[in-house]
Amino acid sequence: MALKSKLAIAAGKSSYWFLHNVMHGGTSLPGKITLAIDPDVLKELAKDYEIVIVTGTNGKTLTTALTVKVLKQKYPEILTNPSGSNMKQGIVSTFLSAKKVKNGKKIAVLETDEANVPIISQYVVPTAFVLTNIFRDQLDRFGEIYTTYNKILQGIKMHPQAKIIANGDEPLFHNLQDLPNQVVYFGFDNQPDQDQKAPANTDGVLCPKCNHILHYYSRSYGNLGKYFCPHCGFERPELTYRMNAIVDQTPQSSTVKIDDHEFTLHIGGTYNIYNALAAYSVGAEFNLLPHEITKALGADDKNIFGRQEVVHVGDKDVTIILVKNPVGLDQVLQMIKTDKNPFSLAFLLNANYADGIDTSWIWDGSFEELPFDHIPSVLTGGERYKDITFRMRVAGVPEEHFAQRPDLKEAVNYIKQMPTKHVYVLATYTAMLQLRKMLADEGYIKGGME
Known part of the structure; x- marks a missing residue:
């Protein structure tokens, strides 16, 4: 090892130890x-590891966490970045935190920001790339969906030996078969075939071969589903792993069958079934048995950082949910509106670089479909509270049920006084970090910011 690398690693590990043991935070600074x-x-840092890179627009953090749970059934020590610090500096910090593996493989499962895939791929040799989906997100950083996809492709092309485990319901991923890599697809196969189209404002519904509008035999949400082109014959590839049935769903859980193996995922939302299916596929490709995988996926052992994380604040059960783009927001709204009990709602909106500085995406969310007669209290806050306040007013929130608290401390105090036991807090990334920091400072959770 070069002297420069030795000095860098020593400095990084020292700063990591100090920040985590004295300051109780800081995953990107080291x-x-x-x-x-x-x-x-x-x-x-990465030279001795088998590395799984998890990337895509939505679902990276939960897919990474579930994949780690699955692989731990066979490999006890898995290195990962659980708080979603997924750019180069955060991934370097992850390796700085690594413990010595006495026996067995050294495996790292790394959530990686889409734009950072080609950057990280210059330094590591991945065993597998796991691709969740491509949706419109942070136009100031990524541009349109095809730009995002091409950034990911740029990284994959550096490693033709790596296996690709991709969402087969995403039309953009069909062309991965043109690469020299081995490609394995997962997807939904739980509905009878019926010729249909996606709604008119859906992104990514043009056939990649001929630009005709895609049709679907079945569709889950957004542009995901069993697609086909009636003009040129382009269609969804053969799936290796499939979700056969949704047995039951609540805002807190989903009971499903994957390859006819039933288990209950203790987190709600159809979008999270895709994340579990991705983790199942990785486990199977690492030669775990189905009962080992479903045992791990069905374990209800802890919350995932900011992803339906339940925090007890006074007498309130506060569910924190990250939102950041139209498709993800819509899926969260679809999930919470199925709650059979009254609940309160807060939305904390920031527009920093990590959130995306453009807030126009909130207008694509179907707030009008929320059962406001079932929601006795609505709160807006964050640095761009005026934007989300106006959006909520247009959606029809009754003024007598509405409050604005731009200051986060005041917002937390207001949440404590909301009339329902359950409160959903939707927050953009930096707003979520600020909220967790404040809740940590008040002793409601351990650890706040990254």
């Missing part, structure tokens, strides 16, 4: 310090 000394240090 990486920044390390990279300032040796910009190529990741190559040295």
Whole structure:
């Protein structure tokens, strides 16, 4: 190992120890310090690992967490970045935190920001790429969906030996079969065939071969489903792993069958079934048995950072849910509106770089479909509270049920006084971090910011 790398790693590990043991936070700063000394240090840190890169627009954090749970059935020590610090400095910090693996494989499951896939791929040798989906997200960073896809492709093309485990219901991923990589697809196969189209404002519904509008035999949400082109014959590839049936769903859980193996996922939302299916597929490709995989996926052992994380604040059960783009927001709204009990709702909107500085995506969310007669209290807050306040007013929130608290501390105090036991808090990424930091400072959770 070069002297520069040794110095960089020593400085990074020292800062990591101090930040986590004294300051109780900080997952990206050690990486920044390390990279300032040796910009190529990741190559040295990652050289002995089998690496699974998880990327895509939505579902990266939960898919990563579920994949780690699954692989731990066979490999006890898995290195990962659980808080979603998924750019180069955060991934370097992850390797700085690694413990020595005494026996067995050294495996890292890394959530990776889409734009960082080609950056990270310069320094690591992935065993597999796991691709969740491509939706419109942060136009200031990614542009349109085809730009995002091409960024991911750029990284994959550096590693033709890596296996690709991709969502077969995403039309853009069909062309992965043109690469030299082995491609394995997962998807939904739980509905009878019926010729249909996606709603008119759906992104990504043009046939990649001939630009005709795609049709679907079945559709889950957005542009995902069993697609086909009536003009040129383009159609969904053969699935290796499939979700056969949704047995039951609540806002807190989903009971499903994957390859006819039934289990209950202790987190709600159809979109999270895709994440579980992705994790199942990775487990199967790592030669775990179906009962081992479903045992891991069905375990209700802890909340995932900011993803339907339930925090007890006074006498309230506060569910924190990250929202960041139209499709993800719509799926969250679809999930919470099925809650059979009255609940309160808060939306904390920021527009920093990590959130995306454009807030226009909130207008694509179907707030009008929320059962406001079932929601006795609605709160808006965050740095862009005026934007989300106006959106909620247009959606029809009764003024007598409405409150605005731009200051986060005041927002938390208001949440404590909301009239229902259950409160859903939808928050953009930096707003979520700020909220968790405040809840940590008040002793409601351990650890706040990254």
